[in-house]
Amino acid sequence: MAKRSAGVYVVWGLVVLLIILHQDNWFWNDPRLVFGVIPIGLFYHACLSIAASCTWFLAIKLAWPQHLEHEVESASASAQGESTR
């Protein structure tokens, strides 16, 4: 339980961080091209999309609401039990 709680905080902390990093005022007027092919502002946000995927990967590992699946399973087991009674 303690591991899950800590994981939840880590995940939500990362989501807040992503939202803060999304406002990249530091690259706003920067015309540099990364590897000569992609403007840095676009490259940065493409990396942010990858970071978002990584964050959501952590979310499913550390903060997955397993109890919701169990609730559905127990509700269907209960419904099946009543129908066969």
Next chain:
Amino acid sequence: MTQLIIIAIYLGLLLGLGMFASRLFRGTKQDYMLASHSIGPFLLLMSLFGTTMTAFALVGSTGEAFKEGIGVYGMMASASGIIHSLCFFVIGIKLWSLGRRFGYTTQVQFFRDRLDHDAIGIVLFPILVGLVIPYLLIGVISSGVVIQQMTGGAFESLFQTPDAQTNGGVPKWLGSLIICCVVLIYVFFGGMRGTAWANTFQTLVFMILGVVTFVVIANKLGGGETFWESLQNASSAVSEEKSTRAEMSKTKFFTYLLIPLSVGMFPHLFQHWLTAKRASSFKLAVVAHPIFIMIVWVPCVLVGVWATTSLVPATPALPRIPGTDIVNANAVLPFLVKTQTSAILGGFLTAGILAAIMSSLDSQFLCLGTMFENDLVAHYLGKQRFNDKQQVLITRCFIIAIVALTYFLSLSNPTSVFALGVWCFSGFSSLFPLVFAALYWPRLTVAGAYASVIATIACWSYLFWKSGFGANRTYTVDISLGGATYETMPVVTIFACSLIAMVVVSLLTKPPSAEVLQRFFGPAKA
């Protein structure tokens, strides 16, 4: 003509897929509307992604990048990558669980039950339908426009127009009619299973064709010996104005973050969420959605900014908005495909654009038919009055009626409907506090829910009126603070009104009954 043949083959394949899905139809209402909760991780990912990505993802992203530069990716795409997955994780899985436990098919059923108040359905139903219809119209009109543009020259003696780009092309009314019929047939016969399969196929089509088109256009415009060299040539020709966000408001960029919250309240996504086989089916969608957005959007944004450079040949000139000298930004991608690539690729890309359009249209048509049947017919006339077969038939009849109505509305060519796009999203986003509170805030009361909905309608209507009913497409709510003026998206004001009204009124009114709290927030009964 080549393009037309490719489009015809593509539409034929789609129909075949829909008909094949219908062979697996089990004849029940559950199966027709929710595919019997049988959708696994991959189909769920593809159908959620296909539904949230409209034609705008391909054509609009290129057009916006042409006008605004690379900033549109951060504003619309990377923001969606974060927020959409957040909605799937926080709202989607929880709603799936409640839907499975209590047997919901529509959002209205959930709110009626959660708030223990029947009349909330009467208020929510027209709002949800009203916000989806302009979205549908945009898809139907866009499909006609795309087919006409891409088949220009195919039937010069048959379909004449004053515009050289579209002369000889399949007329808009006919293109839209064909698309409506194709979508209608596979939704009518295949129901949710057909829709999920078609979405998966179409999402694969528009993602793959988007990347192929990007490579071909990059090589053609860049003109390098290698693909890498072509990329370097093309990107180095882009002006500083387009490769930065110098002209973009920072506060507008920030406040645009609220727009993607709309997916939390889309009725068609609610229905897709409920199709999941189990909660774990969401995992792939939650993780892969931001990457998928990147795969589609980055190439389109790059093509959009390259189109502003001198690398694009001066003749033929970029298409203009009729009667003006302004470049028609939404026509930039079809134009580049037509002039810079082969007819075969042009045909494939048209199929890709149509795929993006249809993968949203199908879910919306099915969802509206489902809502009419469940929230009106079955709810008010009684579920016992009709058997499953009859309820499926009623849903199908509603779907035909909605497709026909949307098509006839599209014939009046209400171009102003395009201005409604962001306003529809703002409306859905502003109802996000309601769905979030319904799931996570036990203190939400029915009066608080009404207050939220009324505040959303009132504020939305006022700002929509202030924007000249959407005519002013760059309308912002400007806030003056410490001598500086900050531009904010209207969604911020509407969202804040909705949230404040909901919280204040809920706290001032009687809390929900212990029975409701036990049902939604107590431990599930084994």
